[in-house]
Amino acid sequence: MKNSDTYASSLARSGALETAIAADPGRFRVLTGDRPTGALHLGHYFGTLQNRVRLQDAGVETCIVIADYQVVTDRDGVGDLSSAVHDLVLDYLATGIDPTRSTIFPHSAIPALNQLIVPFLSLVTDAELRRNPTVKAEAEAMPDRPLGGLLLTYPVHQAADILACGGTLVPVGKDQLPHVEMTRLIARRFNDRYADGHAVFAEPEPLLTDTPLLSGLDGHKMSKSRHNGIELRATADETARLIRRAKTDAIRTITYEPEARPEVANLLRLAALCSDETPEQIAVSIGDKGSGVLKQIVTDAVNGYFAPLRTRRAHIAAHPDHIASTLRDGVARATELAELTLDRVRTAMDMQYLTTTR
Numbered sequence: 001m002k003n004s005d006t007y008a009s010s011l012a013r014s015g016a017l018e019t020a021i022a023a024d025p026g027r028f029r030v031l032t033g034d035r036p037t038g039a040l041h042l043g044h045y046f047g048t049l050q051n052r053v054r055l056q057d058a059g060v061e062t063c064i065v066i067a068d069y070q071v072v073t074d075r076d077g078v079g080d081l082s083s084a085v086h087d088l089v090l091d092y093l094a095t096g097i098d099p100t101r102s103t104i105f106p107h108s109a110i111p112a113l114n115q116l117i118v119p120f121l122s123l124v125t126d127a128e129l130r131r132n133p134t135v136k137a138e139a140e141a142m143p144d145r146p147l148g149g150l151l152l153t154y155p156v157h158q159a160a161d162i163l164a165c166g167g168t169l170v171p172v173g174k175d176q177l178p179h180v181e182m183t184r185l186i187a188r189r190f191n192d193r194y195a196d197g198h199a200v201f202a203e204p205e206p207l208l209t210d211t212p213l214l215s216g217l218d219g220h221k222m223s224k225s226r227h228n229g230i231e232l233r234a235t236a237d238e239t240a241r242l243i244r245r246a247k248t249d250a251i252r253t254i255t256y257e258p259e260a261r262p263e264v265a266n267l268l269r270l271a272a273l274c275s276d277e278t279p280e281q282i283a284v285s286i287g288d289k290g291s292g293v294l295k296q297i298v299t300d301a302v303n304g305y306f307a308p309l310r311t312r313r314a315h316i317a318a319h320p321d322h323i324a325s326t327l328r329d330g331v332a333r334a335t336e337l338a339e340l341t342l343d344r345v346r347t348a349m350d351m352q353y354l355t356t357t358r
């Protein structure tokens with residue numbers, strides 16, 4: 001299937017999944033996650049964090065993997081991992097992830113999860129790994145770096161994240177779809193090759209949202225490494241400063257024209273996400289008052305919308321023991337899930353000989 005077909009069919013399927021979730025949330029388990037490479041920004045919030053909280057609150061058990069091993073797919077060291085993980089957990093909790101209902105864990109802390117990579121690697125070919133469009137794009141973004149074994153195989157590691165926890169729903173952005181496809185392939189092949197077709201693994205499904213993607217304030221894709229987003233933890237003043245510097249265009253009258261005026265449209269979309277008006281309505285209300293007024297409106301909308309989250313974040317930051325216990329509980333629950341899975345894997349593969357008494 002072409003990538004665009006996969007996207008269109010996944011989007012269509014996501015609608016049906018939403019209906020099934022509303023009817024019986026207990027049937028599903030969400031698994032998704034992030035690399036601990038920097039503070040989360042508004043793009044993450046509207047693209048995925050908000051959705052995770054919604055699913056959690058709808059009653060779907062939710063697991064969030066902090067993909068710390070994935071940090072070294074494209075760099076030479078993990079950096080200050082302890083503060084990166086600390087900040088990530090803070091962002092999750094401030095957003096409304098509730099550790100009594102959701103499991104937050106770094107995958108390096110779960111030996112049984114990592115061990116799944118060995119049988120999983122036996123199920124994919126090097127051609128399949130090299131074809132992965134997201135891996136290809138990541139490799140092309142670093143022309144001076146040879147393609148490392150981990151970059152090539154991290155989608156298999158990601159399959160281990162998902163399948164170790166029995167994830168059935170993977171709420172992700174479009175760029176992660178190839179990884180969910182690979183996870184489905186691994187689940188299917190495992191069942192066929194090692195389990196006589198028995199469903200040791202269910203095939204997880206991606207869950208896409210139709211939230212329009214926010215661009216960075218410089219007009220490029222919003223990304224942690226470009227520093228062109230507004231971080232969740234930014235203060236109101238920092239937010240104002242960043243928006244004041246945002247790229248716009250030379251036309252005074254504000255109109256919502258995503259194709260012709262992408263930067264202005266992006267700011268209008270951001271204001272709309274933080275208010276109950278549409279981008280078109282906001283554009284009309286500004287009219288010929290120009291981009292200065294647009295930026296003021298965006299700033300007020302963002303700061304108003306995120307004020308409660310930022311207050312909550314500061315409150316939790318003052319209680320670091322809460323973050324430590326969130327991770328401790330998360331690791332315990334993820335270990336329990338992964339050990340159960342590994343046990344089923346080894347049983348299916350007839351590898352339980354050490355514990356079998358003759």
Ligand code: TRP
Pocket residue numbers: 031032033034035065067070158161162170172176
């Ligand atoms: N690759 C994902 C990212 O960079 C993070 C991730 C790791 C993930 N494991 C996952 C996402 C499993 C979904 C499911 O954002």
